[in-house]
Amino acid sequence: xxxxxxxxxxxxxxxxxxxxxxxxxxxxxxxxxxxxxxxxxxxxxxxxxxxxxxxxxxxxxxxxxxxxxxxxxxxxxxxxxxxxxxxxxxxxxxxxxxxxxxxxxxxxxxxxxxxxxxxxxxxxxxxxxxxxxxxxxxxxxxxxxxxxxxxxxxxxxxxxxxxxxxxxxxxxxxxxxxxxxxxxxxxxxxxxxxxxxxxxxxxxxxxxxxxxxxxxxxxxxxxxxxxxxxxxxxxxxxxxxxxxxxxxxx
Ligand code: SAM
Numbered sequence: 001x002x003x004x005x006x007x008x009x010x011x012x013x014x015x016x017x018x019x020x021x022x023x024x025x026x027x028x029x030x031x032x033x034x035x036x037x038x039x040x041x042x043x044x045x046x047x048x049x050x051x052x053x054x055x056x057x058x059x060x061x062x063x064x065x066x067x068x069x070x071x072x073x074x075x076x077x078x079x080x081x082x083x084x085x086x087x088x089x090x091x092x093x094x095x096x097x098x099x100x101x102x103x104x105x106x107x108x109x110x111x112x113x114x115x116x117x118x119x120x121x122x123x124x125x126x127x128x129x130x131x132x133x134x135x136x137x138x139x140x141x142x143x144x145x146x147x148x149x150x151x152x153x154x155x156x157x158x159x160x161x162x163x164x165x166x167x168x169x170x171x172x173x174x175x176x177x178x179x180x181x182x183x184x185x186x187x188x189x190x191x192x193x194x195x196x197x198x199x200x201x202x203x204x205x206x207x208x209x210x211x212x213x214x215x216x217x218x219x220x221x222x223x224x225x226x227x228x229x230x231x232x233x234x235x236x237x238x239x240x241x242x243x244x245x246x247x248x249x250x
Contacts, residue, residue, distance in 0.1 A: 005074060006055065008036055008044040009137040011144060016051040020070040021059075029066040032058070038066075045074060049143045052077040080143045082106035083237050084164070084191030086113045089120040089150070090226055098230050099128050103135035103145055105234040106243060111191070112150040117198030123150050140248075153204055157211055165190045166214045169229050171199050174209075175216030178233060182240040192217075192237065194230045 010028060014020075024032065032038045040058055046068070047053045053075040056068040085107045089095055102110060110132065112123045128147050136144050151159060160166060165188055167181060175181075193208075200208075208214050219232055238244045 005053070005140065006043050006045045008032075008038065008042075009053070009140070010044055010046050010056075011133045011137055012046055012048055014048060016046060016048055016054045016070055018054075018070060018072055022046075022056070022068045022070065024066045024068060025064060029061070029064055032066050033061045043071075044068075046070065047142055050077060053142060075142065077142055080106060080108060080141060081189070082108040082145075082242065083189070083234065084109040084111060085230060085234065086111045086156075086166075086191055086193040087230055088113055088115045088118040088194070088196035088226065089123045090197060091119060094227050095120075095123070095128065096131050098227050099131040100135040101227075101231050102234060103132045103141070104139045105231070105238055106141075107145050107234065108143070109146045109148055109191070111148040113153050113156065113193065114150060115153045115196055115204055116201040118196045119198070125149070154207070160211075160213060162213060163188060164213065166193060166208075166211070167191070167233070168193045168205070168208050168214055168216050169195065169219055169233060170205055170209075170216040171195065171223055172202075172205060173218050173221075174205075175218045178217040178219055178236050179240060181215055181217050182237055185241045190237070190241075192230075192233045194226055194233065197226050 014022065038058055040060055042058050044056050045053045046056045052073050055071045055074050057071055059067040059069055085102045087098055089112045099110060110128065125147055132145050132147060167190055209216055219229055224232060
């Protein structure tokens with residue numbers, strides 16, 4: 001593991017460049033000084049999803065604020081074109097878990113989908129975005145996954161980009177094994193759809209199967225919890241078709 005990158009990382013929306021002074025107030029200042037106990041002279045990495053990662057040093061801190069100076073770029077920006085994950089929102093802790101793990105596993109878009117048996121009627125997008133940012137800071141990503149507006153499953157067809165495959169995790173076992181699909185994948189971008197705890201309705205799976213951009217997949221002989229299915233699908237993708245052939249980002 002590289003020791004040249006600071007362990008502490010902070011996402012911010014500002015443009016980043018050498019010598020920039022940043023006055024962090026509120027939550028970021030509390031996180032740096034109150035939670036991490038960083039003090040004057042300590043360093044951290046900062047990134048905004050566009051300008052790469054930069055070394056910042058704490059100049060001063062006071063009640064509710066923390067002043068930083070950006071010193072130099074540590075890593076240039078690069079694309080992180082991971083798969084999309086479409087998921088039926090589950091209870092709060094389950095969604096938090098999926099967002100965190102999917103971000104660590106490199107998804108580029110998280111897209112809540114309402115199905116007939118979806119448990120949650122609402123999704124707090126700000127909360128999902130905060131979870132994704134925390135996970136991206138921790139795992140050294142240079143981007144934050146896009147959190148898309150929730151969509152009803154029957155509206156997906158009209159919004160789906162035709163150059164992207166949609167791989168549907170079909171718990172009826174009618175799809176081919178996911179590992180086989182991914183192993184022979186044609187290189188086009190992909191999204192993976194996982195159903196809710198109550199499963200897809202038969203009519204939903206039949207309608208999905210008829211769409212030209214859909215491939216149905218099986219995750220083996222056991223029924224997995226929705227969270228487990230999402231993580232298993234992403235692990236399979238990253239290991240066989242994604243970026244697990246690369247080493248840790250330097
Ligand atoms: N209630 C459903 C049942 O008993 O058949 C199970 C739903 S499962 C908890 C939640 C979602 O995970 C499913 O809709 C599917 O997308 C995915 N899933 C779980 N196990 C799977 C498997 N063995 N193959 C494919 N998809 C699976």
